[in-house]
Amino acid sequence: MAKAVESLAFERHGLSDEQLRWMLRNMHLQRTIDNRGFQLNRQGKIPFATGSEGHEGIHAGAALAFMRGKDVLVPYYRDAGLCIGVGMEPIDVLLGMFARGGERQGGRQFPSHFTHRAIGIMSFSSIIAAHCPHAAGAAYSMKYRKETGRAVLCCFGDGATSEGEWHESMNFSAVHNLPIVWLCENNEWAISTPREHQMAIKDVVQKAVGYGMRGSMCDGSDPIAVYQTVKDALDHARSGGGPTLVEAKCYRFLSHTTDDDDRTYRSREEVEKHRSLDPILRHERTLLDHGVITVQEIEALKKDVLREVNEITDRAEALPYPDPSQLYVNVYEGTHEPWR
Amino acid sequence: MALATAGTTTMNNVEAVRHTLYEALKADPKTLIMGEDVGARGNVFLITKGFLEEFGPERIIDTPLAEASIVGVAVGMAMEGLRPIAEIQFADFIYPAFNQIVGEAAKTRYRSNGDYTCPLVIRTPYGGGVRGALSHSVSIEALFYHVPGLKIVAPSFPADIKGLLNAAIDDPDPVMFLEHKKTYRLVKGEVPNGHYTIPIGKADVKVAGDALTVVSYGLYVHQAIEAAKQLAADGVSVEVIDLRSIRPMDKTTILESVRKTRKLLIIQEDNKFGGIGAEISAMVAEEAFFDLDAPIRRLAGPDVPAMGYAQTLEEEFMIPTSRMAATMREMVAF
Numbered sequence: 001m002a003k004a005v006e007s008l009a010f011e012r013h014g015l016s017d018e019q020l021r022w023m024l025r026n027m028h029l030q031r032t033i034d035n036r037g038f039q040l041n042r043q044g045k046i047p048f049a050t051g052s053e054g055h056e057g058i059h060a061g062a063a064l065a066f067m068r069g070k071d072v073l074v075p076y077y078r079d080a081g082l083c084i085g086v087g088m089e090p091i092d093v094l095l096g097m098f099a100r101g102g103e104r105q106g107g108r109q110f111p112s113h114f115t116h117r118a119i120g121i122m123s124f125s126s127i128i129a130a131h132c133p134h135a136a137g138a139a140y141s142m143k144y145r146k147e148t149g150r151a152v153l154c155c156f157g158d159g160a161t162s163e164g165e166w167h168e169s170m171n172f173s174a175v176h177n178l179p180i181v182w183l184c185e186n187n188e189w190a191i192s193t194p195r196e197h198q199m200a201i202k203d204v205v206q207k208a209v210g211y212g213m214r215g216s217m218c219d220g221s222d223p224i225a226v227y228q229t230v231k232d233a234l235d236h237a238r239s240g241g242g243p244t245l246v247e248a249k250c251y252r253f254l255s256h257t258t259d260d261d262d263r264t265y266r267s268r269e270e271v272e273k274h275r276s277l278d279p280i281l282r283h284e285r286t287l288l289d290h291g292v293i294t295v296q297e298i299e300a301l302k303k304d305v306l307r308e309v310n311e312i313t314d315r316a317e318a319l320p321y322p323d324p325s326q327l328y329v330n331v332y333e334g335t336h337e338p339w340r
Numbered sequence: 341m342a343l344a345t346a347g348t349t350t351m352n353n354v355e356a357v358r359h360t361l362y363e364a365l366k367a368d369p370k371t372l373i374m375g376e377d378v379g380a381r382g383n384v385f386l387i388t389k390g391f392l393e394e395f396g397p398e399r400i401i402d403t404p405l406a407e408a409s410i411v412g413v414a415v416g417m418a419m420e421g422l423r424p425i426a427e428i429q430f431a432d433f434i435y436p437a438f439n440q441i442v443g444e445a446a447k448t449r450y451r452s453n454g455d456y457t458c459p460l461v462i463r464t465p466y467g468g469g470v471r472g473a474l475s476h477s478v479s480i481e482a483l484f485y486h487v488p489g490l491k492i493v494a495p496s497f498p499a500d501i502k503g504l505l506n507a508a509i510d511d512p513d514p515v516m517f518l519e520h521k522k523t524y525r526l527v528k529g530e531v532p533n534g535h536y537t538i539p540i541g542k543a544d545v546k547v548a549g550d551a552l553t554v555v556s557y558g559l560y561v562h563q564a565i566e567a568a569k570q571l572a573a574d575g576v577s578v579e580v581i582d583l584r585s586i587r588p589m590d591k592t593t594i595l596e597s598v599r600k601t602r603k604l605l606i607i608q609e610d611n612k613f614g615g616i617g618a619e620i621s622a623m624v625a626e627e628a629f630f631d632l633d634a635p636i637r638r639l640a641g642p643d644v645p646a647m648g649y650a651q652t653l654e655e656e657f658m659i660p661t662s663r664m665a666a667t668m669r670e671m672v673a674f
Contacts (some may be wrong), residue, residue: 115453333449
């Protein structure tokens with residue numbers, strides 16, 4: 001199988017060497033930050049972290065397909081790499097973990113629940129698929145204002161596709177032919193519930209036909225394939241073609257969160273089997289095979305990523321917690337007088 | 341408060357809602373209306389009749405029959421700078437949207453620390469007395485008034501409807517706008533011409549008096565005023581306060597009145613347990629206990645899941661004006 005892949009011509013879909021290397025750095029950065037979150041939790045320094053190990057290919061690919069300053073991203077909590085990829089400062093992930101200051105999050109939300117209006121990352125909650133109608137509403141706003149050349153990218157996991165709000169959002173976006181791409185990061189597991197308990201179909205993308213929507217599927221462990229598939233869908237949306245449901249298949253390497261223990265519901269053999277298809281190793285292999293990067297450059301890149309993550313960890317940890325008075329701020333516009 | 345231009349127009353409550361929505365659509369292209377049957381049908385109470393023709397299908401959206409996304413899509417529009425007015429056809433149908441209202445709209449500003457806001461209006465007709473049975477009669481305010489981040493208004497006079505609906509549309513935060521459907525065509529009044537707003541969170545003393553304070557909202561305000569008139573004929577002056585806004589609640593007006601009359605009766609259509617009257621009672625007991633000359637009393641709907649379709653069952657649920665007057669007399673005599 002591996003040989004067959006190698007024998008294929010290298011299709012870079014217009015991506016420059018620099019972009020291909022940027023993808024690799026983004027992937028390493030998000031994995032290093034992920035691992036840092038779990039380490040900090042085990043050290044007792046932060047109460048909670050989520051990880052997206054195994055999703056790196058999706059994030060690096062989708063991030064390059066996203067048009068900064070034009071598109072709107074409506075992510076979910078397993079999208080740290082994607083949010084960094086579209087322009088969010090990596091320290092924001094650490095600020096979220098440490099629940100430290102930061103003007104946008106203010107230590108309120110769980111880690112990995114970002115918001116960044118200035119670069120088009122919409123605020124979202126932990127409630128699965130509750131952000132999908134918001135994405136449809138944002139896409140409706142673009143269409144309503146006749147802002148062609150813009151689209152919404154909304155991400156969710158496979159479990160989200162069971163939610164009523166997800167179905168309603170797909171349907172609404174198709175009825176109104178909205179400029180939106182629905183990106184399912186199908187990692188096979190919704191906490192402990194496998195895909196076959198979630199749906200009676202093998203591929204999430206099969207659902208698209210029921211809404212009269214385009215559907216496309218890609219290998220989420222290949223950032224180049226993800227880039228091509230998501231870019232095609234976003235271009236289609238930006239030019240008025242309407243919504244697409246994209247399914248990117250991947251695998252969740254870590255437990256759901258630091259509070260979960262995946263040994264209670266899936267075998268180590270299964271996890272190891274998927275780890276052998278690691279998106280980072282795969283992308284490294286591709287770049288090495290085609291002379292886009294050298295082993296030495298990869299080592300230097302990894303070292304630089306670790307330096308950066310160490311640096312932002314220290315910076316975030318050194319910041320103070322929000323002042324308790326902040327609890328009462330931004331309930332409503334203006335000064336809130338709590339009912340006492 | 342913006343001042344109205346001179347003169348008034350007589351309207352019923354349906355006309356007041358319609359007129360205000362129409363003016364809002366005319367004034368601001370960011371406003372749009374979305375809901376079930378708001379377009380070609382013009383809403384089941386004909387509130388938006390003709391709007392589709394005048395404002396077009398982009399602004400008058402006949403949505404799929406799916407309440408969670410009516411509110412949820414509107415939340416997304418609001419976050420991206422539009423001013424959506426979402427309609428839930430009957431308040432009884434709002435439950436599928438509970439997550440979007442309580443979990444999302446109410447917390448958008450808070451969770452993003454002000455990075456995103458949710459200037460959204462959710463209009464819905466509620467209340468009984470129209471043979472609406474279990475799923476076209478309910479009061480929903482108690483299910484939502486617990487939630488910081490939301491505002492809830494329930495005006496029941498045409499002039500209040502206009503002023504508060506304008507305020508809701510202008511408001512930078514999510515507002516639930518509750519319209520008692522029995523008052524739609526029953527209640528008429530003078531509505532000032534031109535644009536004006538009434539501040540959300542301000543109650544209104546509809547009848548001034550000194551022997552008893554009655555706090556109510558919705559249909560029962562009108563019955564409470566009628567009952568107060570009956571007592572006035574006997575020389576007893578009862579003060580009737582129309583809450584108008586449920587959240588935020590006008591503590592000041594209630595407390596000022598209770599400190600004057602020293603007695604408090606709360607009348608609500610919703611059932612008693614955990615209802616609006618429960619919070620008012622607790623608040624007055626905490627803040628004005630020593631000003632009271634009688635126990636606080638509440639007249640409320642019975643502790644059953646809903647009013648039945650049969651006339652006898654509906655009448656048993658609803659509180660007649662005679663019972664309001666009798667309770668007022670008991671309290672005045674206490």
